[in-house]
Amino acid sequence: MVDLSTHRVDFCQSVRVRVLTLHRSPLTAGAWPEGVSVAAVERCLAVIEARDPLTLPADRGALAAAQVVSVACDLDGDVVGVAWRRATPEGAQVDVRVKPGLRRHGLGTQLLGEVAAGAAPLWAGCDAAHPRVRRFLLHQGFALAGVVFHQRWDGEPRDVPPAFASAHLETPSDLAMAVSLLRDASAGTWPRPAIGAVEAANGRARIAWHGDAPAGVLLAHRESDAWEVDGLAVLPAHRGSGVGRLLAADLMRFAAESGVGVTLRVAQDDDAGLSWSQKLGFWTYRTWAMYRR
Ligand SMILES: CC(C)(COP(=O)(O)OP(=O)(O)OC[C@H]1O[C@@H](n2cnc3c(N)ncnc32)[C@H](O)[C@@H]1OP(=O)(O)O)[C@@H](O)C(=O)NCCC(=O)NCCS
Structure with a gap:
């Protein structure tokens, strides 16, 4: 049976990846898009966290509870990017992560588009010392709302x-x-x-x-x-x-x-x-x- 809640986008722009998105319902809480291995998601997040010290470790609880998750997989099935959206008292918050070697190919934009669709107001955060991410968010239409120590x-x-x-x-x-x-x-x-x-x-x-x-x-x-x-x-x-x-x-x-x-x-x-x-x-x-x- 085809899983209608999973949306597939094949061969995202210049890199050969598939982007799989799952809009979770109460019945699919904690689930991942069909064919995505949790271990592969974990490996991808671990690489990003090790190589990019300004990126905070992903809150695994928030990830499991997210309403929408989107995963980019290469042709070997390795996960190269993950994005998720969760509800907060102030609206919704997104987090987008792409493996360092695959950045600047449009993957972050694609993943953000998948999880952000239809949500407003939408929040995102990054270390203030991370100019690439700041620029990415500004170019995606976000504006600085405040800085927290x-x-x-x-x-x-x-x-x-x-x-x-x-x-x-x-x-x-x-x-x-x-x-x-x-x-x-x-x-x-x-x-x-x-x-x-x-x-x-x-x-x-x-x-x-x-x-x-x-x-x-x-x-x-x-x-x-x-x-x-x-x-x-x-x-x-x-x-x-x-x-x-x-x-x-x-x-x-x-x-x-x-x-x-x-x-x-x-x-x-x-x-x-x-x-x-x-x-x-x-x-x-x-x-x-x-x-x-
Ligand atoms: C933020 C992040 C997700 C962006 O991912 P990405 O895959 O590099 O995003 P994109 O490729 O879509 O866009 C990044 C830049 O590459 C540019 N780009 C896209 N395709 C390109 C191409 N083929 N050639 C050259 N540049 C390209 C985009 O225009 C964009 O430029 P900008 O930042 O000046 O607007 C990534 O840097 C990351 O994982 N950072 C660490 C995690 C983090 O802090 N996330 C918090 C954000 S919520």
Whole structure:
């Protein structure tokens, strides 16, 4: 039976490849286009990640959950490029990756076209120091939406900065309450918190209470070498009283006790946020440009 959800484009421009695209449904979640081997996709991503240090390792969970995946295969069946699109709270996000030796042949354009079709607004990101990718995205009609500093802290428990006892912290029994508080407290901020099922599964949530009133919240999830802050926000009425610092220091202590760091994201033009995180000891390890079209 012909798989109607798979679209084939044979012999993409000047390189002899086939591009296979799968629009996943709930029934085909996690599936790949017919004939594509997951091991071959993995080999392709591993080559790109090894040869192109400015390209972040693909988030395998996001890839498995993507709504659309497109794979370029050469005539031997080796995967030479992969693109995917996933839903985000701000619309949809695409990621396109082509093996270094096969770039500048129109493959990236072809793969992006496959996964982007019909989606708006569409987001894509790259390291701000990656001029080729920046130029590619601009030529594909994206415009710079903002720049985010990825920051981290690695310290010993004794390096955790002191915090005022301006609130008391609790682990919420109801994660939905923490997510709803995060949405309220972070309204109008950018970058938006990254809230998702994956984060919840290996995550940590803490709520700061001022008396009987919730004042702030922190959601984070564990990566291999750090706790990544998905969202940290204090309700406007409680800002400026040390609640954010208390929440951050709590996670820093927890991370330091198990020998890992803490990472968080602050917008490049958020002077107050940057000064706050730098005083806690965070430093910028990556400058990430977000594009939108
Ligand atoms: C970004 C990326 C996917 C582009 O892939 P690509 O296959 O090189 O893309 P294309 O060939 O379609 O386009 C790249 C350039 O080659 C040019 N080009 C296309 N066909 C060409 C040809 N036959 N001869 C010469 N140049 C050509 C395009 O005009 C384009 O120029 P531009 O960047 O100035 O607009 C690739 O560089 C990559 O994998 N980067 C690392 C992954 C990454 O960071 N992805 C994030 C993006 S979401």
